[in-house]
């Protein structure tokens with residue numbers, strides 16, 4: 001039977017002490033609510049209901065294209081699920097309930113939980129984890145036969161119950177009809193005065209329905225993020241998981257604790273990543289590259305055999321065998337060809353640089369089209385901005401720009417043009433010509449009258 005899912009994301013997350021709604025806090029660059037929704041989707045569940053409330057509009061925008069219901073007042077997890085009652089009136093079958101503040105659940109786990117729920121013919125399957133420090137979580141109470149009886153929140157737990165190390169992860173799979181039937185009877189009669197979803201479990205048990213527990217093989221997945229310490233723990237765990245995936249795919253990561261790869265990035269095999277490298281969303285790195293140390297790539301594409309060190313690339317493409325950095329800044333709209341060299345203290349913005357060209361040091365190249373086998377000398381600047389508008393500089397194939405030149409845009413250097421060092425070029429240069437645009441040198445002999 002097709003499964004549905006409910007994702008709870010209405011709570012404020014008071015312990016975060018934040019203006020930002022908790023589900024929007026990011027783990028490895030992705031809002032937690034999106035991580036949860038992506039895993040649910042990847043588990044093959046298409047019918048998803050998102051419960052929003054605190055900062056609802058913002059939360060909804062982080063996961064577009066999902067059904068949502070508004071929980072106007074946050075009266076507890078049970079009350080939150082109950083908001084879906086009307087929308088799910090005609091929905092039968094299993095319903096997975098997940099929280100937006102448990103960002104580490106894998107899609108495979110959600111799938112396994114659905115299968116488990118079905119195999120056990122259970123009214124409810126509660127996903128549990130045995131953890132070293134159960135503080136803050138609901139404890140799973142089992143009877144002598146090992147069957148789940150109820151879930152007790154930490155604040156309602158008796159001292160011996162607090163010793164229990166098996167916790168409720170907040171993820172469940174319910175039979176949809178029974179879920180809403182039993183939600184109708186829960187009360188806020190507890191320490192927090194909230195409607196607890198967990199009370200559905202004791203109701204089902206009381207009436208003889210099967211409640212099964214699915215204990216997570218990897219308890220780390222259970223981590224719930226209620227404060228910023230847990231947020232950083234989630235970050236560390238997900239970071240490690242992502243790095244391991246790339247390492248198993250054939251990428252060398254010198255120190256995974258200091259390598260920050262966001263989900264959905266691609267890295268080719270035999271690429272080596274040095275520490276303090278940030279590989280951010282939408283980035284694709286080819287094979288046999290050397291990346292880092294101290295590199296940030298955001299939506300960047302690196303072909304094979306790229307060497308990049310101490311550099312930032314934002315939405316730019318770098319061709320094969322090209323070297324970038326140290327200390328280079330490649331800004332959006334830039335496409336660098338293959339076998340190029342972008343050296344130290346070079347900024348390239350919204351420009352194309354064709355194959356085998358070199359910009360080795362101290363340059364600003366903005367809004368330019370640079371041909372192949374061009375050499376741009378140290379200290380060259382495209383003066384692309386007149387205070388009002390941006391203008392283009394065109395440097396055709398095999399041009400040579402002498403050091404410390406200014407190219408005042410709009411301007412075109414035709415094929416094979418040379419610019420003498422120290423020139424300020426304001427007019428187009430014909431092909432194969434030399435432009436000298438600087439004052440002539442005057443020597444005043446004996447001007448410095450020094451004794452001896």
Ligand code: UD1
Pocket residue numbers: 008009010011012051071073074075076077078079080099100101102136137138139151153167168169170195196197198223224225226
């Ligand atoms: C909940 C569970 C606890 C479990 C823990 C796992 C209950 C009563 N407690 O506790 O047993 O060990 O998760 O992490 O279910 N939410 C709403 N509306 C509300 C309240 C909460 O949408 O009115 C959402 C929150 O945004 C969050 C999730 O439900 O995504 C869990 O809420 P939270 O307050 O963090 O519950 P915990 O105290 O952590």
Ligand code: CA
Pocket residue numbers: 101224225226
């Ligand atoms: Ca929580």
